[in-house]
Amino acid sequence: MDEIIRAAGALLGQPLRYPVDLGGSPRSTVLRCRTATGGSVILKAFADGPEARRAYAGERAGLSLGLAGPELLAADHERRLLVMADLGDAPTLADLLLGTDPKAAEGGLLEWARGLGRLAARSVPRRAEFAALWQQYGRGLPSWEDEPWQRQNADAFLDLLAECGLTAPPGLADELTAVGTADGERYPGFTPGDTCPDNNLLTPEGLRLLDFEAAGYQSVFLTAAYCRMPFSSCWCVYRLPADLARRVEESYRSEVVTPYPDLAEEGLWQAGTARAAVVWTVDSTLHLLRRALPEDGPMHRTRRPVPTRRQVLRHRWTHALGLTEYPAFTATVRLLLSELATGWDVPELPGYPAFRSVG
Structure with a gap:
């Protein structure tokens, strides 16, 4: 930690003090430090290993676009160290959804959806720029959008069914192949990669996104399904009021029709979002089922309230009917x-706790 702080101070030309560990992951260490001038910055230092290096490349390339995250103040490529502006202690969308103010939670959800839609729309002409940034910082590593994760998930899902003693219905493999190969090149939009509620700050200046480790371009329908399900790969999963869920999805859609006008056609939109819902249901099953089978457990190690894995899986499967x-x-x-x-x-x-007293 001391080495990280010294290196970041050298990049900024001023000493940094009073580090606070903000968590991070096995791939990265995240600190908040005070500057000599009385402000604060966020440091993010990435570990070694292919996945951590890919995470660094995604974060640096994504932040370098300057579309929705904190300002990138300085970087040390050899140390895989980033220094970012501190966005402060604004509430996350998770804080609002797990809170007690339904108006604040509703406003946060709609701002989240509009913000993701604006991000996707503004990013459409900058895909080549992002690809060049990835090549510069990834140093030959495959980008996240080059990862055939949907095809890999389809194969793994079939294996998981067999592992559970279940026989896949006829035609399942063909359906999974079809949903995993549509839309990505037809309607691409930029995403930080992890737009879960705890990675979204509702600041006085509007929505600001955190965590660009898996940044890349993907089908806008995958984000649309994130609005509909909601939060397809996250821990902060509860049911939304049906009317609000529709408005959240429409808020996102209203922005992405600007670069892709044919998404205003209802049949096309519904078909694309249904495909994406299949993709995310497969993904959540793969991530949760093996841990849920022997015993249930909370979706998050420390946050409360939080649903259990079995609750989320049963909800996902029921929704997919x-x-x-x-x-x-x-x-x-x-x-x-x-x-x-x-x-x-x-x-x-x-x-969601914020809406339980409504209606």
């Missing part, structure tokens, strides 16, 4: 519900 365009997949989630979730003695996934 409505994806009737994909009969083999809906047969699969019906099988998961009847063969695995029947004995799960957990309550239905509740609504």
Whole structure:
């Protein structure tokens, strides 16, 4: 930690003091430090290893676009060290959703969706710029958007079904292949990669995004489904009031139709978002099921309140029953519900705490 602080101070030309550990991950260390002039900055230092180096490349390339995150003040490529502006202690979207103020939570959700839509829309002409930045900082490592994660997930999902003693319904492999290969090149938009509620600050200047480690371009439908489900790969998952969920999705859509006018066509939008919902349901099943089978547990190690893995899985599978365009997949989630979730003695996934007193 001392070496990180000294190196960051040298980059800024002033000493840094009073570090506060903000958490980070196995890939990175994140600190808040005071400057000699009385302000504060955020330091993010990345570990060694291919995944950490890819995370550094994504973060630096994504922040360098200057679209939605904190200002990148300085960087040391050899140390994989970034110095960013401190956005302060504004509440995250997670804070609002888990709080008690329904108006603040609703406003935060709508601002989150509009902000992600504006980000995607503004990013459309800058894809080549991002690719060049990735090549500069990634030093030959494949970018996240080059990772065939949807195809890999499809194969892993079939393996997981067999591991659980379940026979995949006929046609499932073909459906998963079809949903995983559509839209990405037709409707790409930039995303930081992890737009979960705790990575979104609601500042007086508007939405600001954190964590660009998995930054890249992906189908805008994947973010649309994030609005609809909601938060497809996150821990902060509860049910939204149906009317609000529709307005959140429409807020995002209203922005991305600017670069992609044909997304105003209802049939096209619904089909694309349904495909993305299949993708995310597969993804959440892969991430949660093996840990949920032997015993249940909370979705987050320390945050409370928080749902359990079994609650979230059962909710995802039940929601996916409505994806009737994909009969083999809906047969699969019906099988998961009847063969695995029947004995799960957990309550239905509740609504977000902020909205429980409404209506």
